[in-house]
Amino acid sequence: MNSILEGLRIIEGSAFVAAPLGGMMLAQMGADVIRFDMIGGGLDYNRWPVNNENKSIYWAGMNKGKKSIAVNFRTDEGKEIIRNLITAPGSNAGIFLTNLPVRSWCSYDSLKNLREDVITLNITGNPDKTTAVDYTVNAKTGWPFTTGPENMAADEPINNVVPAWDLTCGLMASIALLAAERHRNRTGNGQNISLSLADVGYHLTASLGYVGDSVINNQQRPRIGNQMYGTFGRDFTTSDNRKIMLVIVTARQMKAFAEITNLVKKFSELEIKEKIDLNNESDRWLFRDELKSLVIPWFQKHTLKEAGAKLTEAGILWAPFRDFKQMVEEDPFVSTANPLFQEIEHPELGSFLTPGSPFDFSDFPRETVERAPVLGEHTDIILSEVLGLSEREIGSLHDKGVVAGK
Secondary structure (H helix, E strand, O other): OOOOOOOEEEEOOOOOOOOOOOOOHHHOOOOOEEEEEOOOOOOOOOOOOOOOOOHHHHHHOOOOOOOOEEEEOOOOOHHHHHHHOOOOOOOOOEEEEEEEOOOOHHOHHHHHHHOOEEEEEEHHHHHHHHOOHHHHHHHOHHHHHHHOOOOOOOOOOOOOOOOOOOHHHHHHHHHHHHHHHHHHHOEEEEEEEEEEEEHHHHHHHOOOHHHHHHHHHHOOHHHHHOOOOOOOOEEEEEEOOOOOEEEEEHHHHHHHHHHOOOOOHHHHHHHHHHHHOOOOOHHHOOOOOHHOOOHHHHHOOOOHHHHHHHHHHOOEEEEEEOHHHHHHHOOOOOOOOOOOOEEEEOOOEEEEEEEEOOOOOOOOOOOOOOOOOOOOHHHHHHHHHHHOOHHHHHHHHOOOOEEEEE
């Protein structure tokens, strides 16, 4: 965590991935992000993975550095608390991030009546405001028919298990809020921002060239397994039966790879025979099968450690394939040796490796990683410090079941 956004306050009403991630990115840069949930937890409070006591490791992962208030916002008093938190005074407050359905009581127009310069960002599913999640967005953006092994049936889709659109949408949300806050500082004007998860998928798919490729070239990108599209990159198996990913993206890397594998002559013979230049990535792509056949024996003669050492020394891109457990056990960067990580104690989950912000600002050094809160952990302090309620007023809210927590 660092403190470059210290003093900025965002109220977050969220579930699942996109909005919680956007809020967490801001919190880990020092913003005061207050997440509100229903008493007992929201839709994602027990989301997997969980520990053996059904406490969500996922929820702890997506809410690091935030404060938590538990409110029954089905009641009028609960709604009023949320509205007052969002529109509380202060030049660095009045910002609301949500991907929950926006009801009339927390709509932009309703909140603007309480604070003229309020900033709200609402993440929706589709551009027409109908619902969508990452898996449904991915299904309709073409990618499931480019994902998977080469020999797989063309009409069999495979969805990506990484929620790429959710993750990107969350990052875009944090950028948009900072842009809107900068605009407000310059003009005094707040605004409402609508961000569609599906639009994020469409935008990035088109930006990567695949809408243009479909329209201009009338073609569908093929399934290529673990190969890297447009150059020479693929998986190989080492002598100790480990899988390794090799990627060659420059002429220098191709030259270095030919030298360490003693394949200079065979690569040259292929170039002469086919009238190609392997310094050109298009030629490496078009003749990837021929290159694969030449390269396989080298990996079969070397262990993962041996091959990795030679590739690293030559400045060639590579990585071992690892499952999550192997990543934690083998990768030195997934440890406290990397400033990203610290061993943090969580009251419900125990001690485990926890990442702070990936940003390393020269003027804002990394500080202690702040764990995710327990649900409602900051209820009383938020009601007291942000809304100025007395102990008696807070106690009454607890007694009536409007709020819960500490």
